[in-house]
Amino acid sequence: MTIDTTGDAPPIVPFLKRAANGLPYLAGSRCEACGHVFVGERTVCAKCAARDRMVAVRLAETGKLYDFTVVHRSFPGVKTPFVDAIVDLDDGSHIKGTLLDVDPDPKTIAFDLPVRIVYREAAPVNTGGKPYLTYFFVPA
Numbered sequence: 140m141t142i143d144t145t146g147d148a149p150p151i152v153p154f155l156k157r158a159a160n161g162l163p164y165l166a167g168s169r170c171e172a173c174g175h176v177f178v179g180e181r182t183v184c185a186k187c188a189a190r191d192r193m194v195a196v197r198l199a200e201t202g203k204l205y206d207f208t209v210v211h212r213s214f215p216g217v218k219t220p221f222v223d224a225i226v227d228l229d230d231g232s233h234i235k236g237t238l239l240d241v242d243p244d245p246k247t248i249a250f251d252l253p254v255r256i257v258y259r260e261a262a263p264v265n266t267g268g269k270p271y272l273t274y275f276f277v278p279a
């Protein structure tokens with residue numbers, strides 16, 4: 140896990156949490172009935188429809204690139220191109236995010252590329268420069 144943060148920037152999404160020691164992690168839910176893991180908090184399993192059988196878990200921090208797109212146009216101030224990715228985490232959950240440290244050329248990015256999650260602070264344009272804690276994928 141790579142952390143490039145000064146410590147107290149608020150998480151940019153609700154499922155990005157900080158442990159008691161301040162270290163970030165991604166929170167998920169695991170169904171006790173079927174074992175499927177989802178990003179974020181849930182009360183009902185979207186796979187088997189079990190109710191109130193979801194338990195809070197930390198998501199895996201490694202996985203494989205399932206799919207991606209290279210984004211060439213974005214909001215003003217957002218540097219392009221960047222790689223928007225969907226990753227199958229090793230716990231069976233699926234998550235979307237930005238893949239860093241790769242050439243944004245589809246010919247050079249392999250499906251099933253092993254990746255890991257890193258946590259960094261970013262200052263989205265719409266926050267007026269106020270930093271937020273976020274996560275990215277990098278090749279493992």
Ligand SMILES: [Zn+2]
Pocket residue numbers: 170171172173174175184185186187188189
């Ligand atoms: Zn289930």
